[in-house]
Amino acid sequence: MPRFHCPADLAPGAEIDLPPGAARHVQVLRLQPGDGITLFNGGADGPGGEFEATVLRMGRSDVRVQVGAHHAIEREAPRAIHLVAGITANERMDWLVEKATELGVASITPLVAERSVLKLKGERADKKLAHWQAVAVAACEQCGRNRVPVVHDAVDLAGWVRAHPQPPADPTAPLRLLLSLREGTRPLLQAAAGAGPVWFLSGPEGGLSAAEETLAVQHGFAPTTLGPRVLRAETAPLAALAALTLA
Known part of the structure; x- marks a missing residue:
């Protein structure tokens, strides 16, 4: 029907x-x-x-x-994953929003990163946000979800951490994970042990800059890895979502 x-x-x-x-x-x-x-x-x-x-x-x-x-039918993922994703070029961001919605993402925050090709401001940003929210609605209609994930306003990482200060030693606060290629990362499922909500941060094409990664780590994001292969900017967060919501 x-x-x-x-x-x-x-x-x-x-x-x-x-x-x-x-x-x-x-x-x-x-x-x-x-x-x-x-x-x-x-x-x-x-x-x-x-x-x-x-x-x-x-x-x-x-x-x-x-x-x-x-x-009273719900088809939500058992774990709330909030995605903070670097804005990708062309139609790749549409694809990311659509597939993330299908996989059960709880919310999406488009991240204006240093290496983002697409920079959004003013009326253009408003139109893109409305478009991405419509993409999420259409994906819910198709996949059977009854809760539409919110696509938040685009923001840079400094603005995001100001708006989301890390609560001191709060076991109920969402886990913060950063997709990173740096040394010393932990496998995703190992770093994400548990069942609580997660903020998952990933970069655009070329990844986050060193300064952005340092800022994220300073604000509680634990560097994680999906394995030895380097995935595209629109593929990596989806692989993480699949691992965390379908496990």
């Missing part, structure tokens, strides 16, 4: 108009009154899960549906 993200208060019996994006998709699929669909609002709060719904009316540019039964 087709699934659509509908960021609204959903309740059995309610009649609602689908948001423009979902309505266009319903029309493209040539669904008709009486056809069934699945809705989810994607938020971290509220009932979660998903709702049955039935198409009531197909307008020229709008679609009205009646919300049906609620199903």
Whole structure:
């Protein structure tokens, strides 16, 4: 059954108009009154899960549906992994956001690193952020997730560590891991032992600079490795996500 993200208060019996994006998709699929669909609002709060719904009316540019039964189904990863990823060039960042969402990432923070080819500011940054969030929504519709990961504003590493000071000796704080090629790294699964949440930091093409790695280590990030091969900037965080969420 087709699934659509509908960021609204959903309740059995309610009649609602689908948001423009979902309505266009319903029309493209040539669904008709009486056809069934699945809705989810994607938020971290509220009932979660998903709702049955039935198409009531197909307008020229709008679609009205009646919300049906609620199903408390969640398909989230057992461990919350928050990705801080260097912004990659061209469409590679789209691919990274899409696949990270499919793998169960809890949130994504695009990192404006020293070696990032794409630098985002102002209106361009706002448009990119909205685009990446839409990519995450579409990936949730496809893969069955009912919680849409938040794509946070792009930030440089200095700004990130200012906004996320390391709590002193707090065992409940997220583990901080840094993907690194430096000497003395530990294998990922060894460094990530446990079941608590994780902040996972990886760089863009060319990796993080030495200064950025030093700053990360100073703020509690433990250097880790995925093995002897050097993976692409968009592949490495996905390999880490797969290891941490599918293990």
